[in-house]
Amino acid sequence: MIWLALPLTLALYFLTRALYRKLPWPIINPVLVPTAVIIGLLLWLDLPLAEYESGTRPITALLEPAVVALALPLYQQARQIQARLKPILICTLASVLISVCTTLGIGHWLGADPALLASLSTKSITTPLAMSVSQSIGGIPAIAAAVVVVVGITGALIGYPLLRLLRVTDPEAQGLAMGACAHAIGTAASAERGISQGAFASLAMVMCGILTAAVAPPLFALYHWLIP
Template structure:
Protein backbone atom coordinates (compact mmCIF):
# COMPACT_ATOMS: atom_id res chain seq x y z
CA UNK A 1 0.00 0.00 0.00
CA UNK A 2 2.76 2.44 0.91
CA UNK A 3 4.34 1.87 -2.50
CA UNK A 4 1.32 3.44 -4.24
CA UNK A 5 0.83 6.22 -1.71
CA UNK A 6 4.47 7.30 -1.48
CA UNK A 7 4.67 9.45 -4.61
CA UNK A 8 1.32 11.31 -4.35
CA UNK A 9 1.81 11.79 -0.60
CA UNK A 10 5.24 13.35 -1.09
CA UNK A 11 4.09 15.63 -3.91
CA UNK A 12 0.98 16.77 -2.01
CA UNK A 13 2.90 17.51 1.19
CA UNK A 14 5.55 19.44 -0.75
CA UNK A 15 2.92 21.45 -2.67
CA UNK A 16 0.98 22.27 0.49
CA UNK A 17 4.13 23.41 2.27
CA UNK A 18 5.12 25.63 -0.64
CA UNK A 19 1.64 27.16 -0.75
CA UNK A 20 1.67 27.76 2.99
CA UNK A 21 5.13 29.36 2.75
CA UNK A 22 3.93 31.79 0.09
CA UNK A 23 1.23 33.03 2.45
CA UNK A 24 3.20 33.12 5.72
CA UNK A 25 6.90 33.21 4.68
CA UNK A 26 8.06 31.76 7.97
CA UNK A 27 11.51 30.10 7.77
CA UNK A 28 10.24 27.08 9.71
CA UNK A 29 7.76 26.34 6.90
CA UNK A 30 10.41 24.62 4.85
CA UNK A 31 9.38 22.36 1.93
CA UNK A 32 12.09 19.87 2.89
CA UNK A 33 11.70 19.89 6.67
CA UNK A 34 7.93 19.71 7.15
CA UNK A 35 7.16 16.96 4.58
CA UNK A 36 10.07 14.93 5.95
CA UNK A 37 8.78 15.19 9.51
CA UNK A 38 5.24 14.26 8.48
CA UNK A 39 6.36 11.26 6.41
CA UNK A 40 8.69 9.99 9.15
CA UNK A 41 5.87 10.35 11.69
CA UNK A 42 3.47 8.41 9.46
CA UNK A 43 5.99 5.64 8.84
CA UNK A 44 6.65 5.25 12.56
CA UNK A 45 3.05 5.62 13.68
CA UNK A 46 1.62 3.02 11.32
CA UNK A 47 4.75 0.82 11.19
CA UNK A 48 5.01 1.20 7.43
CA UNK A 49 8.04 -0.24 5.60
CA UNK A 50 10.60 2.38 4.59
CA UNK A 51 11.68 0.23 1.63
CA UNK A 52 8.24 0.54 0.03
CA UNK A 53 8.28 4.31 0.45
CA UNK A 54 11.73 4.50 -1.18
CA UNK A 55 10.59 2.34 -4.10
CA UNK A 56 7.43 4.38 -4.53
CA UNK A 57 9.37 7.64 -4.78
CA UNK A 58 11.86 6.31 -7.34
CA UNK A 59 10.63 8.75 -10.05
CA UNK A 60 11.49 11.68 -7.78
CA UNK A 61 14.89 10.18 -7.03
CA UNK A 62 15.59 9.87 -10.76
CA UNK A 63 14.64 13.52 -11.27
CA UNK A 64 17.25 14.64 -8.72
CA UNK A 65 20.05 14.32 -11.28
CA UNK A 66 18.56 16.65 -13.92
CA UNK A 67 17.51 18.98 -11.10
CA UNK A 68 21.14 19.30 -9.99
CA UNK A 69 22.25 19.89 -13.59
CA UNK A 70 19.60 22.62 -13.87
CA UNK A 71 21.50 24.57 -11.19
CA UNK A 72 23.98 25.41 -13.96
CA UNK A 73 21.41 27.77 -15.54
CA UNK A 74 21.71 30.57 -12.95
CA UNK A 75 25.50 30.10 -13.07
CA UNK A 76 25.40 30.75 -16.81
CA UNK A 77 23.19 33.78 -16.32
CA UNK A 78 25.64 35.27 -13.82
CA UNK A 79 28.83 34.14 -15.60
CA UNK A 80 30.13 37.68 -16.18
CA UNK A 81 29.83 38.68 -12.52
CA UNK A 82 31.39 35.41 -11.41
CA UNK A 83 34.41 35.78 -13.69
CA UNK A 84 34.96 39.34 -12.47
CA UNK A 85 35.05 38.21 -8.84
CA UNK A 86 36.53 34.73 -9.18
CA UNK A 87 39.55 35.31 -6.92
CA UNK A 88 37.65 36.56 -3.84
CA UNK A 89 35.06 33.83 -4.43
CA UNK A 90 37.73 31.12 -4.32
CA UNK A 91 39.33 32.65 -1.23
CA UNK A 92 35.98 32.81 0.59
CA UNK A 93 35.16 29.21 -0.32
CA UNK A 94 38.58 27.98 0.80
CA UNK A 95 38.27 29.80 4.12
CA UNK A 96 34.80 28.32 4.58
CA UNK A 97 36.10 24.79 4.02
CA UNK A 98 39.08 25.26 6.33
CA UNK A 99 36.91 26.70 9.10
CA UNK A 100 34.35 23.91 8.72
CA UNK A 101 36.84 21.03 8.88
CA UNK A 102 39.24 22.54 11.43
CA UNK A 103 36.48 23.47 13.88
CA UNK A 104 35.08 19.95 13.55
CA UNK A 105 38.46 18.45 14.40
CA UNK A 106 39.08 20.89 17.26
CA UNK A 107 35.65 20.50 18.88
CA UNK A 108 35.75 16.75 18.35
CA UNK A 109 39.16 16.56 20.00
CA UNK A 110 38.00 18.59 23.00
CA UNK A 111 34.94 16.36 23.39
CA UNK A 112 36.96 13.17 23.01
CA UNK A 113 35.28 12.01 19.77
CA UNK A 114 36.95 9.12 17.95
CA UNK A 115 38.43 9.56 14.50
CA UNK A 116 35.63 7.60 12.82
CA UNK A 117 32.99 10.01 14.09
CA UNK A 118 35.12 13.01 13.14
CA UNK A 119 35.50 11.67 9.60
CA UNK A 120 31.74 11.17 9.43
CA UNK A 121 30.83 14.74 10.36
CA UNK A 122 33.73 16.74 8.90
CA UNK A 123 32.03 16.81 5.49
CA UNK A 124 28.81 18.27 6.91
CA UNK A 125 28.75 21.36 4.68
CA UNK A 126 28.93 19.74 1.23
CA UNK A 127 26.29 17.95 -0.79
CA UNK A 128 25.30 14.44 0.26
CA UNK A 129 26.85 12.18 -2.44
CA UNK A 130 30.21 13.92 -2.22
CA UNK A 131 30.08 14.03 1.59
CA UNK A 132 29.46 10.29 1.76
CA UNK A 133 32.33 9.55 -0.62
CA UNK A 134 34.85 11.84 1.08
CA UNK A 135 33.79 10.66 4.53
CA UNK A 136 34.26 7.02 3.56
CA UNK A 137 37.72 7.76 2.15
CA UNK A 138 38.65 9.29 5.52
CA UNK A 139 37.44 6.24 7.42
CA UNK A 140 34.05 7.60 8.36
CA UNK A 141 30.55 6.12 8.16
CA UNK A 142 28.69 7.31 5.03
CA UNK A 143 25.23 6.89 6.61
CA UNK A 144 26.15 9.23 9.47
CA UNK A 145 27.70 11.68 7.03
CA UNK A 146 24.49 11.74 4.98
CA UNK A 147 22.32 12.30 8.06
CA UNK A 148 24.51 15.15 9.30
CA UNK A 149 24.52 16.79 5.86
CA UNK A 150 20.71 16.77 5.76
CA UNK A 151 20.51 18.26 9.27
CA UNK A 152 23.01 20.99 8.41
CA UNK A 153 21.25 21.78 5.12
CA UNK A 154 17.80 22.07 6.67
CA UNK A 155 19.17 24.14 9.55
CA UNK A 156 20.93 26.45 7.10
CA UNK A 157 17.78 26.85 5.03
CA UNK A 158 15.80 27.70 8.17
CA UNK A 159 18.12 30.22 9.82
CA UNK A 160 20.46 31.24 7.01
CA UNK A 161 18.72 34.29 5.57
CA UNK A 162 17.31 35.53 8.91
CA UNK A 163 20.84 35.31 10.36
CA UNK A 164 22.36 37.11 7.37
CA UNK A 165 19.72 39.81 7.75
CA UNK A 166 20.50 40.11 11.45
CA UNK A 167 24.21 40.50 10.61
CA UNK A 168 23.29 43.09 7.95
CA UNK A 169 24.65 41.04 5.07
CA UNK A 170 22.46 42.42 2.30
CA UNK A 171 24.57 41.87 -0.83
CA UNK A 172 22.88 39.08 -2.84
CA UNK A 173 26.21 37.66 -4.02
CA UNK A 174 27.54 37.41 -0.47
CA UNK A 175 24.27 35.88 0.69
CA UNK A 176 24.44 33.22 -2.03
CA UNK A 177 28.06 32.36 -1.29
CA UNK A 178 27.35 32.01 2.43
CA UNK A 179 24.34 29.77 1.88
CA UNK A 180 26.03 27.53 -0.68
CA UNK A 181 29.17 27.19 1.42
CA UNK A 182 27.32 26.32 4.63
CA UNK A 183 24.07 24.64 3.58
CA UNK A 184 24.95 23.00 0.21
CA UNK A 185 22.02 21.93 -2.02
CA UNK A 186 19.19 22.66 0.42
CA UNK A 187 20.62 26.11 1.08
CA UNK A 188 20.99 26.61 -2.66
CA UNK A 189 17.30 25.79 -3.17
CA UNK A 190 16.41 28.36 -0.50
CA UNK A 191 18.74 30.87 -2.18
CA UNK A 192 17.13 30.34 -5.57
CA UNK A 193 13.80 31.34 -4.05
CA UNK A 194 15.35 34.64 -2.92
CA UNK A 195 16.63 35.59 -6.37
CA UNK A 196 18.64 34.59 -9.43
CA UNK A 197 21.87 36.12 -8.11
CA UNK A 198 21.65 34.37 -4.75
CA UNK A 199 20.88 31.08 -6.47
CA UNK A 200 23.79 31.39 -8.91
CA UNK A 201 26.40 32.25 -6.30
CA UNK A 202 25.06 29.60 -3.93
CA UNK A 203 25.35 26.98 -6.70
CA UNK A 204 28.91 28.09 -7.36
CA UNK A 205 29.87 27.96 -3.68
CA UNK A 206 28.32 24.52 -3.30
CA UNK A 207 30.40 23.13 -6.20
CA UNK A 208 33.66 24.88 -5.27
CA UNK A 209 33.39 23.97 -1.57
CA UNK A 210 32.69 20.36 -2.50
CA UNK A 211 35.83 20.17 -4.59
CA UNK A 212 37.96 21.99 -2.03
CA UNK A 213 36.71 19.76 0.78
CA UNK A 214 37.64 16.66 -1.20
CA UNK A 215 41.14 18.11 -1.68
CA UNK A 216 41.83 19.61 1.74
CA UNK A 217 40.03 17.29 4.19
CA UNK A 218 42.47 14.37 3.70
CA UNK A 219 45.42 16.74 4.23
CA UNK A 220 43.89 18.17 7.41
CA UNK A 221 43.14 14.69 8.74
CA UNK A 222 46.72 13.60 7.99
CA UNK A 223 47.98 16.63 9.91
CA UNK A 224 45.60 15.77 12.75
CA UNK A 225 47.16 12.31 12.95
CA UNK A 226 50.73 13.69 12.80
CA UNK A 227 50.03 15.98 15.73
CA UNK A 228 49.06 12.92 17.70
CA UNK A 229 45.47 13.98 18.27
Protein backbone atom coordinates (compact mmCIF):
# COMPACT_ATOMS: atom_id res chain seq x y z
CA MET A 1 0.00 0.00 0.00
CA ILE A 2 2.99 2.32 0.43
CA TRP A 3 3.11 2.91 -3.33
CA LEU A 4 -0.36 4.51 -3.09
CA ALA A 5 -0.66 5.86 0.44
CA LEU A 6 2.61 7.76 0.69
CA PRO A 7 2.54 9.68 -2.63
CA LEU A 8 -1.20 10.35 -2.35
CA THR A 9 -0.91 11.78 1.14
CA LEU A 10 2.05 13.99 0.23
CA ALA A 11 0.46 15.15 -3.03
CA LEU A 12 -2.78 16.14 -1.30
CA TYR A 13 -0.87 18.01 1.40
CA PHE A 14 1.28 20.05 -0.99
CA LEU A 15 -1.61 20.72 -3.36
CA THR A 16 -3.69 22.03 -0.47
CA ARG A 17 -0.85 24.28 0.68
CA ALA A 18 -0.44 25.64 -2.85
CA LEU A 19 -4.17 26.30 -3.05
CA TYR A 20 -4.11 28.04 0.33
CA ARG A 21 -1.40 30.44 -0.87
CA LYS A 22 -3.71 31.54 -3.69
CA LEU A 23 -6.94 31.42 -1.66
CA PRO A 24 -6.06 31.97 2.03
CA TRP A 25 -9.39 30.74 3.39
CA PRO A 26 -9.34 28.98 6.81
CA ILE A 27 -11.34 26.06 5.40
CA ILE A 28 -8.48 25.23 3.00
CA ASN A 29 -6.48 23.57 5.74
CA PRO A 30 -3.59 21.21 4.82
CA VAL A 31 -4.77 18.73 7.45
CA LEU A 32 -8.54 18.98 7.00
CA VAL A 33 -8.74 18.79 3.20
CA PRO A 34 -6.37 15.80 2.68
CA THR A 35 -8.07 13.97 5.56
CA ALA A 36 -11.51 14.45 4.06
CA VAL A 37 -10.34 13.39 0.58
CA ILE A 38 -8.53 10.30 1.88
CA ILE A 39 -11.54 9.21 3.95
CA GLY A 40 -13.74 9.59 0.89
CA LEU A 41 -11.36 7.55 -1.27
CA LEU A 42 -11.06 4.79 1.31
CA LEU A 43 -14.83 4.48 1.54
CA TRP A 44 -15.36 4.71 -2.22
CA LEU A 45 -12.67 2.16 -3.14
CA ASP A 46 -13.35 0.00 -0.05
CA LEU A 47 -9.69 0.08 0.97
CA PRO A 48 -8.70 -1.17 4.45
CA LEU A 49 -7.68 1.65 6.77
CA ALA A 50 -4.99 -0.44 8.49
CA GLU A 51 -3.18 -1.05 5.20
CA TYR A 52 -3.34 2.62 4.21
CA GLU A 53 -2.04 3.58 7.65
CA SER A 54 0.87 1.17 7.32
CA GLY A 55 1.75 2.78 3.99
CA THR A 56 2.12 6.19 5.65
CA ARG A 57 4.44 5.05 8.44
CA PRO A 58 7.41 7.05 7.05
CA ILE A 59 5.33 10.21 7.56
CA THR A 60 4.09 9.10 10.98
CA ALA A 61 7.68 8.49 12.06
CA LEU A 62 8.41 12.19 11.47
CA LEU A 63 5.78 13.34 13.98
CA GLU A 64 7.99 13.32 17.06
CA PRO A 65 11.06 14.89 15.34
CA ALA A 66 8.73 17.59 14.00
CA VAL A 67 7.62 18.41 17.55
CA VAL A 68 11.26 18.63 18.66
CA ALA A 69 12.03 20.94 15.70
CA LEU A 70 9.61 23.48 17.15
CA ALA A 71 12.37 24.34 19.63
CA LEU A 72 13.97 26.54 16.95
CA PRO A 73 11.43 29.40 17.20
CA LEU A 74 11.66 29.10 21.00
CA TYR A 75 15.40 29.75 20.77
CA GLN A 76 14.83 32.69 18.43
CA GLN A 77 12.47 34.32 20.95
CA ALA A 78 14.32 33.28 24.13
CA ARG A 79 14.73 36.82 25.51
CA GLN A 80 11.08 37.76 25.04
CA ILE A 81 10.00 34.50 26.62
CA GLN A 82 12.30 34.91 29.62
CA ALA A 83 10.97 38.41 30.22
CA ARG A 84 7.38 37.14 30.29
CA LEU A 85 7.89 33.74 31.92
CA LYS A 86 5.55 34.30 34.89
CA PRO A 87 2.43 35.33 32.90
CA ILE A 88 3.18 32.54 30.40
CA LEU A 89 3.18 29.95 33.21
CA ILE A 90 -0.04 31.36 34.67
CA CYS A 91 -1.79 31.39 31.29
CA THR A 92 -0.76 27.87 30.30
CA LEU A 93 -1.66 26.44 33.73
CA ALA A 94 -5.07 28.14 33.54
CA SER A 95 -5.56 26.67 30.07
CA VAL A 96 -4.76 23.15 31.27
CA LEU A 97 -7.03 23.41 34.32
CA ILE A 98 -9.91 24.77 32.26
CA SER A 99 -9.46 22.09 29.59
CA VAL A 100 -9.31 19.12 31.98
CA CYS A 101 -11.94 20.36 34.45
CA THR A 102 -14.51 21.29 31.82
CA THR A 103 -14.00 17.91 30.15
CA LEU A 104 -14.61 16.07 33.42
CA GLY A 105 -17.58 18.27 34.34
CA ILE A 106 -19.37 18.21 30.98
CA GLY A 107 -18.49 14.56 30.39
CA HIS A 108 -19.92 13.55 33.78
CA TRP A 109 -23.06 15.58 33.12
CA LEU A 110 -23.53 13.75 29.81
CA GLY A 111 -22.93 10.38 31.42
CA ALA A 112 -19.59 9.52 29.79
CA ASP A 113 -17.74 6.52 31.18
CA PRO A 114 -14.33 6.97 32.88
CA ALA A 115 -12.34 5.56 29.93
CA LEU A 116 -13.89 8.09 27.56
CA LEU A 117 -13.33 10.93 30.02
CA ALA A 118 -9.67 9.96 30.34
CA SER A 119 -9.37 9.93 26.54
CA LEU A 120 -10.98 13.36 26.17
CA SER A 121 -9.08 15.03 29.02
CA THR A 122 -5.91 15.29 26.92
CA LYS A 123 -7.60 16.88 23.90
CA SER A 124 -5.54 20.09 23.93
CA ILE A 125 -2.01 18.65 23.84
CA THR A 126 -0.05 17.17 20.97
CA THR A 127 -0.80 13.61 19.82
CA PRO A 128 2.17 11.61 21.25
CA LEU A 129 1.72 13.16 24.70
CA ALA A 130 -2.07 12.85 24.58
CA MET A 131 -1.89 9.14 23.81
CA SER A 132 0.63 8.51 26.58
CA VAL A 133 -1.10 10.58 29.26
CA SER A 134 -4.59 9.27 28.46
CA GLN A 135 -3.35 5.69 28.65
CA SER A 136 -1.72 6.35 32.03
CA ILE A 137 -5.08 7.44 33.50
CA GLY A 138 -7.11 4.64 31.93
CA GLY A 139 -8.04 6.18 28.60
CA ILE A 140 -8.03 4.81 25.07
CA PRO A 141 -5.04 6.15 23.07
CA ALA A 142 -6.79 5.81 19.69
CA ILE A 143 -9.72 7.94 20.85
CA ALA A 144 -7.34 10.46 22.42
CA ALA A 145 -5.43 10.79 19.13
CA ALA A 146 -8.62 11.23 17.09
CA VAL A 147 -9.95 13.91 19.44
CA VAL A 148 -6.61 15.75 19.38
CA VAL A 149 -6.72 15.89 15.56
CA VAL A 150 -10.31 17.20 15.58
CA VAL A 151 -9.48 19.86 18.19
CA GLY A 152 -6.35 20.90 16.30
CA ILE A 153 -8.13 21.25 12.97
CA THR A 154 -10.98 23.17 14.58
CA GLY A 155 -8.53 25.51 16.29
CA ALA A 156 -6.61 26.10 13.06
CA LEU A 157 -9.88 26.90 11.26
CA ILE A 158 -11.51 29.26 13.74
CA GLY A 159 -8.62 30.32 15.99
CA TYR A 160 -7.37 33.46 14.28
CA PRO A 161 -10.81 34.64 13.07
CA LEU A 162 -12.06 34.27 16.66
CA LEU A 163 -9.04 36.13 18.05
CA ARG A 164 -9.66 38.97 15.59
CA LEU A 165 -13.33 39.02 16.61
CA LEU A 166 -12.27 39.32 20.26
CA ARG A 167 -9.73 42.04 19.29
CA VAL A 168 -6.72 40.03 20.44
CA THR A 169 -4.08 41.58 18.21
CA ASP A 170 -0.85 41.03 20.16
CA PRO A 171 1.23 38.39 18.29
CA GLU A 172 2.52 36.81 21.49
CA ALA A 173 -0.98 36.49 22.98
CA GLN A 174 -2.23 35.03 19.71
CA GLY A 175 0.53 32.44 19.69
CA LEU A 176 -0.06 31.45 23.32
CA ALA A 177 -3.78 31.00 22.71
CA MET A 178 -3.27 28.90 19.59
CA GLY A 179 -0.57 26.70 21.10
CA ALA A 180 -2.55 26.13 24.29
CA CYS A 181 -5.81 25.27 22.55
CA ALA A 182 -4.85 23.77 19.18
CA HIS A 183 -1.43 22.18 19.96
CA ALA A 184 0.76 21.22 16.96
CA ILE A 185 -1.74 22.05 14.21
CA GLY A 186 -2.42 25.45 15.76
CA THR A 187 1.32 25.97 16.19
CA ALA A 188 1.91 25.22 12.51
CA ALA A 189 -0.80 27.73 11.58
CA SER A 190 0.81 30.28 13.93
CA ALA A 191 4.27 29.76 12.43
CA GLU A 192 2.85 30.80 9.06
CA ARG A 193 1.59 34.04 10.63
CA GLY A 194 4.96 35.17 12.01
CA ILE A 195 7.99 34.32 14.11
CA SER A 196 6.50 35.63 17.38
CA GLN A 197 3.24 33.75 16.94
CA GLY A 198 5.09 30.56 16.08
CA ALA A 199 7.52 30.84 19.00
CA PHE A 200 4.88 31.50 21.64
CA ALA A 201 2.58 28.85 20.20
CA SER A 202 5.45 26.35 20.43
CA LEU A 203 6.10 27.40 24.01
CA ALA A 204 2.42 27.11 24.97
CA MET A 205 2.18 23.67 23.35
CA VAL A 206 5.23 22.40 25.24
CA MET A 207 4.17 23.93 28.56
CA CYS A 208 0.61 22.63 28.26
CA GLY A 209 1.93 19.16 27.44
CA ILE A 210 4.15 19.10 30.52
CA LEU A 211 1.49 20.60 32.79
CA THR A 212 -1.22 18.24 31.52
CA ALA A 213 1.02 15.25 32.20
CA ALA A 214 1.51 16.58 35.75
CA VAL A 215 -2.02 17.84 36.47
CA ALA A 216 -4.38 15.42 34.67
CA PRO A 217 -3.66 12.28 36.77
CA PRO A 218 -4.29 13.92 40.18
CA LEU A 219 -7.37 15.74 38.84
CA PHE A 220 -8.69 12.46 37.46
CA ALA A 221 -7.99 10.74 40.80
CA LEU A 222 -9.80 13.57 42.62
CA TYR A 223 -12.74 13.18 40.24
CA HIS A 224 -12.97 9.45 41.08
CA TRP A 225 -12.72 10.23 44.80
CA LEU A 226 -15.48 12.85 44.70
CA ILE A 227 -17.70 10.89 42.29
CA PRO A 228 -17.11 7.17 42.87
